Amino acid sequence: MTLSTPAESAAAKAAPDAALARFGGVGALLAGALFLCSLVYVYGVLAQAGLDVEMFNDQARLLPWVAEHARAYTGLWWLTLLSTLALLPAPVALHDRLRSGARGISRVAAVAGVGGVIFGLAAPLVLAAASPVLAQGYVEASGQTRDAVQVMGRMIGDLALHLRLGSDLLLGVWLGVSGGLLLRLQRNTRLGGWFLVTAVLTGTVIATKPLGIADLEPFLAPVLSLAYLGLGTVLLQHSRSSLSDHAG
Numbered sequence: 001m002t003l004s005t006p007a008e009s010a011a012a013k014a015a016p017d018a019a020l021a022r023f024g025g026v027g028a029l030l031a032g033a034l035f036l037c038s039l040v041y042v043y044g045v046l047a048q049a050g051l052d053v054e055m056f057n058d059q060a061r062l063l064p065w066v067a068e069h070a071r072a073y074t075g076l077w078w079l080t081l082l083s084t085l086a087l088l089p090a091p092v093a094l095h096d097r098l099r100s101g102a103r104g105i106s107r108v109a110a111v112a113g114v115g116g117v118i119f120g121l122a123a124p125l126v127l128a129a130a131s132p133v134l135a136q137g138y139v140e141a142s143g144q145t146r147d148a149v150q151v152m153g154r155m156i157g158d159l160a161l162h163l164r165l166g167s168d169l170l171l172g173v174w175l176g177v178s179g180g181l182l183l184r185l186q187r188n189t190r191l192g193g194w195f196l197v198t199a200v201l202t203g204t205v206i207a208t209k210p211l212g213i214a215d216l217e218p219f220l221a222p223v224l225s226l227a228y229l230g231l232g233t234v235l236l237q238h239s240r241s242s243l244s245d246h247a248g
Contacts, residue, residue, distance in 0.1 A: 017096050018239045024093020025235030027086045032228030034083030039221055041076055053218070059138075059153040066135035077128035084120040084167075087228060091117070091174055093235050098178065101185040109177035116170030123163040130156045165206050168220075172202035175227060191230050198227045 042053070049069050055062040066073045091113025098106040134156065138149040179195025182188050201220055208214045 020089070020093050020096050021235045021239035024089040024091075024096075025232045025239060027088065027093075027232070028090040028228045028235060029232030031083050031087035031090070032225045032232060034079060034086060035221060035225040035228065038076065038079045038083060039225075041079060046072060046076065056157070059150040059157070063135045063138040063149065063153055066131050067139045070132040070135065074128050074132060077124035077131075081121060081124040081128070084117055084124070088114065088117045090228070090231060090235070091178075094178055094231065097235070097238060098181050098185065098187065101187075102181050105177060106181060109174050109181070112170045112177070113174030116167045116172075116174060119163065119170060120167030123160040123167070126156060126163070127160050161209070165209065168202050169206055171224075172199045172206070175199040175202070188234055191227075191234055194227055194230060198223050 042051070046069075049072055050065060051069075051073075052061075055065060091110045094113075095106045095110035098109075131153075134149055134153050138146055138153070141149055175195040176199030179192040179199060182192030182195065198220075201216065201223055205216045205220050209217060
């Protein structure tokens with residue numbers, strides 16, 4: 001039986017986990033792909049069914065449409081939920097790659113990333129559960145009851161918006177800090193630069209969306225998707241190189 005020295009044991013503990021990198025890479029790729037699918041679903045499938053993105057701010061138009069297309073509308077939020085859930089292992093996997101160069105800062109970024117994912121699960125769950133019920137109640141009601149349902153719909157929409165913005169804030173911190181570390185450690189400067197661009201755009205959306213100054217959220221979605229796809233590709237490359245090194 002071969003006994004490892006203390007130095008070898010410490011090196012093994014410090015070495016990145018290939019399985020974790022592979023798991024996080026697959027999750028990030030899936031998250032990016034599903035995110036892009038959700039965009040196609042909104043601007044393709046749902047738009048063909050009559051959904052206009054401006055309807056999200058007009059409950060009087062949105063609720064009757066949702067009542068008529070409840071399954072299709074709910075499918076959007078389940079797709080959003082799956083894309084968010086798939087991202088869960090990615091912050092931990094990225095931290096595993098960066099911790100040798102900046103353990104404390106990388107850990108803070110990973111915690112923000114995981115928190116952003118968990119926070120991001122709430123909004124689609126709320127909308128998937130509440131929207132069909134409110135929509136059916138709206139079409140069956142009349143007069144002041146309809147007005148009350150509209151108010152409830154706006155409240156649910158505002159709650160989901162703030163949950164989404166909270167998630168975006170935490171994910172923006174993760175991407176910004178991780179991007180800075182990637183550049184400083186010279187691990188992958190292109191991905192690090194894209195992370196920083198995404199973080200800046202995320203901050204801009206958070207600052208302007210609630211004030212109604214500008215709605216840049218549609219531009220954020222494809223930028224985030226590309227960031228996740230890039231991260232997934234890099235993590236999978238690292239997992240293969242780690243396995244090759246171990247075999248060698």
